[in-house]
Amino acid sequence: MSDPARPAGALPLAGGWCWFDRVEVLSREEAPRIVGLGDLTEAERGRLSAPRPDFGDLSMDTPRVMGILNITPDSFSDGGLFLRPEAALMQARRMADGADILDIGGESTRPGAMEVSALDETQRTAPVIAALREGGLALPISIDTRKAAVAEAAFAAGVTILNDVTALRFDPAMAGVAASAGVPVVLMHSIETPITMQDDPRYEDVLLDVYDALAARLAVAEAAGIARDRLAIDPGIGFGKTLEHNLALLARLSVFHDLGVPVLLGASRKRFIGTIGAEAEAARRMPGSLAVALAGVAQGMQMIRVHDVAETRQALRLWQAATRGY
Template identity: 80%
Template sequence: MTYIRPIPMTDPARPAGALTIAGGWCWFSHVEVIHRDAPPMLVPVSDLDDATRHRLSAKRPDFGGLAMDRPRLMGILNVTPDSFSDGGLFLRPEAALMQARKMAAGADILDIGGESTRPGAVEVLPDEETARTAPLIAALREGGLDVPISIDTRKAAVAGAAFVAGATILNDVTALQFDPAMAGVVAASGRPVILMHSIATPETMQVDPHYDDVLLDVYDALAARLVEAEAAGIPRDKLAIDPGIGFGKTLQHNLTLLSRLSLFHNLGVPVLLGASRKRFIGTISAEADAQKRLPGSLAVALAGVAQGMQMIRVHDVAETRQALSLWQAATTGGTQ
């Protein structure tokens, strides 16, 4: 199999014949052609067939009501007692509502979750997870909040209740594989879904994860999940993907994925990057406290934006918004 990775550029000196990546803010004049059994090659876009050129450059459909022509920030709100960096902070309804409204000032999407999926986390019963999330979503909608809300769950019952309460997107860390009923619930709802790559379960995913080639293995797994989702009745224009940084990956696996994220544009759907405060940032920066990993999180977020990632999932919305605004101004030579 041949894998095509556009080499992302943002320089204002764009050569004639260069193409825009996914209708966004990056362009490319060359691609990296990758095979499992041969060295990679650098090839100009003029050598690509029309179908490949279109797949890499075509504007992505709106996702969850948002245009994908600029980076979108997804704010993380965990209403859990045990999430890795903010567990217990927003478990009380009043604290969760206050945090949601604060984040909504800068976030394009709010991602609400009631079950920790940190390494080693144990499963939460659906009724308890629903009790943590659905009333909060309903209260936000009743209060007039109109920002898109995603429900971060792997369980169909939780997703269904969240949709009734007002959630507009599903963010499933298992790409519809944990609960056999999930694909049907999403298809019937008409909601868009983010399919994330992971292996095993949170309890065991960090126990010696192994890949033949992490970049290509994750790509193939997500390609297969897109096919399965479409077969279940979810249209392609309602699908997005997430390579799952930190989910069943070692430090080196994460860095390999981050260095070549633009490969995932070849799947033809929006791509989300979620790396905020994760353990690999603490390892590289020698910062054990997850809440003190903002500088590293910003660096990874901007590295993802530089590769055309359409959605960035973060804990620190206001800080990331400021960093993104400056990055955009500096790379375009003007304000955004």
């Protein structure tokens, strides 16, 4: 909940802007049921209500906007627009006015995308990152990559966050590199590889399957030496999911708070938005993307990854003013 009629005894959700006074219990063995806060253990109450640690020097008590910068020729929405370093730098500076984090990637992970060599990916991203830092940009920058060599070069150039769409599964060296660098890490759920992930993806229960998979990847990251207070998760909307899978996840995004770490939502301009919103052109899906972003914020998502930074920032300001009453 986020309305002002908050009953006594309600708890903050993840220490943020939402509150709750009951929970839905989900199980593989029985139908969902609603219970009161008094039915929770102290540990369960703590996982759901405790403030999340800062992530990349950003407090998680307000929604954070992560701006997407694809330095690629073939990304599904903006491929080729920012491939030239000059264009990438201009777009990064433009987004920096409204973004809390810049997320820079040099390999498309759209459905059907082919793998890019680590060298090519590094040559696309590292010079832009270095130029931004040399130009005085102090904003947190994340590197969107699944390759350890690309991540290492990005860290050397000034990146402060790792965003791995495979949750450290693709490159066996990635977990060690991230642990040694000491950077915060976003673990995203995905299946297979971009070229095959949309080939009839199936789940027993998509919500609980994704939850369990992310819990397992958090354990792997911790075992590799990455402290839990440096980890965040992303349910991976659109990555190995059908429209129905995406909607099932969006309806109950708040379940992922039970993992006790910040949650990132990345749904900007995805295909399901075009399907439901009747817009075939990805670049024209900003209104639908805003609707999904605000639905995520209403469930306490701490980070929202978007292409349309200025529009998302404006929508967030209005949502916060309307729900807070000031």
